[in-house]
Amino acid sequence: MISIDWFLALSALLFCVGIIGVLIRKNAIVIFMCVELMLNAVNLSLVSFSSHFGNVDGQILVFFALAVAAAEAVVGLAIIIAIFRNNLSVDINNVNLLRW
Amino acid sequence: MITYFFIFLAVLAIASALAMVISKNTVNSALFLVLNMVALAGLFLLLKAQFLAVVQILVYAGAIMVLFLFVIMLLNVQDEENLFSKFRVKYFVAFLVGIVVFSQLLYSIGSFTEVLPEVSPEMTEAGTVEAVGEVLYSQYLLPFHIIALLLTAAVNGALMIAQHKIKSGVTND
Numbered sequence: 001m002i003s004i005d006w007f008l009a010l011s012a013l014l015f016c017v018g019i020i021g022v023l024i025r026k027n028a029i030v031i032f033m034c035v036e037l038m039l040n041a042v043n044l045s046l047v048s049f050s051s052h053f054g055n056v057d058g059q060i061l062v063f064f065a066l067a068v069a070a071a072e073a074v075v076g077l078a079i080i081i082a083i084f085r086n087n088l089s090v091d092i093n094n095v096n097l098l099r100w
Numbered sequence: 101m102i103t104y105f106f107i108f109l110a111v112l113a114i115a116s117a118l119a120m121v122i123s124k125n126t127v128n129s130a131l132f133l134v135l136n137m138v139a140l141a142g143l144f145l146l147l148k149a150q151f152l153a154v155v156q157i158l159v160y161a162g163a164i165m166v167l168f169l170f171v172i173m174l175l176n177v178q179d180e181e182n183l184f185s186k187f188r189v190k191y192f193v194a195f196l197v198g199i200v201v202f203s204q205l206l207y208s209i210g211s212f213t214e215v216l217p218e219v220s221p222e223m224t225e226a227g228t229v230e231a232v233g234e235v236l237y238s239q240y241l242l243p244f245h246i247i248a249l250l251l252t253a254a255v256n257g258a259l260m261i262a263q264h265k266i267k268s269g270v271t272n273d
Contacts, residue, residue, distance in 0.1 A: 002106050005209055007147070010110050012205035014117055014136075016198040021121035023194035029126055029172055033133050036164070037117055040140055043152075051147040056235045059152055063236065066159055067247045071254035073164045077171045078258035084175050085264075 007048035014041035028080050028090040032073075039069050106146055113139040126177050130168050137161045151229045 014037060021034035043062045050058025080090055087094050113136055120132035137160045144153035236244060 002103060002146070006106065006110075007143070008209045009206065010113065010143075012202055012209065013114060015205065016202040017114070017117040017121060019201055020194050020198040023197060024191050025121065027126060027177065029168065029175075029177065030120075030129050033120065033129060033168065036160075037120070037133065037136065040137065040160070043156075044140060044143060047144055047147050047149050047152060051149055056231050059149055059232055060236055060240050062149075062152055063155065063232070064243060064247060066155060067251060070159060070164055071251055073167060074254050074258045075261070077167060078262035080171060081175070081262045090175060090177050 004048055004052045008045055011041045011045035011048070014038075014044070026091050026093055028083065028092050028095075029077075031092070032076050032080070036069065036073065039065065102146065106143070109139045109142045109146070112136075113143070126172050127169065130165060130172060133168075134161050134165050137165070151232045 018034045018038035018041060021037065022031050025031050025034065043065055046058045046062050046065075050056065050062075083095055084090055116132045116136040116139065120129045120136065123129050123132065137156060141153040141156040141161070144150075144156060
């Protein structure tokens with residue numbers, strides 16, 4: 001059996017790849033996919049703790065996080081479609097209506 | 101054997117995540133994200149969470165990524181040029197933030213793992229459909245119903261946002 005810290009380190013690494021992707025990309029859809037990657041990394045750490053302690057509650061939490069992520073993906077993609085309809089681009093540099 | 105399997109899946113997950121961030125084409129990014137989720141489902145199987153591995157592939161790699169690909173191909177976004185072509189302060193700051201967060205996470209993990217007990221054989225039975233469903237339908241029944249309400253509200257809200265004649269009635273111009 002692999003020690004749990006390898007799973008946690010992998011989860012941390014995937015989370016940081018997601019952070020870097022959110023910070024450097026300009027396409028709104030790719031930023032959204034990086035957020036999904038960060039959610040998945042947190043799910044991995046929750047599952048590893050859950051199976052390590054033999055407690056099901058962490059996996060229940062991952063199940064709810066999956067459902068919330070599905071709802072979030074639906075609403076976020078609808079917002080991206082609305083943005084694209086207004087200024088014909090998903091580049092977030094063009095979305096500057098609320099920027100000071 | 102399990103160790104080699106873990107190394108394979110971990111390298112696959114990290115490589116596909118990096119490729120998703122780096123690749124210029126948006127469709128390629130979405131497909132690399134699918135690969136990443138399949139690798140994560142394999143890791144869930146290694147952790148004896150069979151139910152979540154199946155749900156991960158069904159919901160994430162199936163439903164959500166098909167939705168992403170639909171939107172990408174519907175919007176016809178062009179490739180993002182000049183990524184990494186010239187040095188920018190923004191990239192440097194982004195990598196710095198990533199490294200800082202990673203070291204913080206590793207510090208907290210490293211100070212915590214001594215407390216954890218070793219895995220015993222009866223602990224690995226927690227992830228079966230039977231165990232998850234028993235807790236989900238008894239102790240967490242109310243949050244389960246609230247999740248159903250949330251999904252319904254999200255679908256209705258997405259329809260309201262994405263439909264075409266949103267400007268006629270709601271906005272004030």
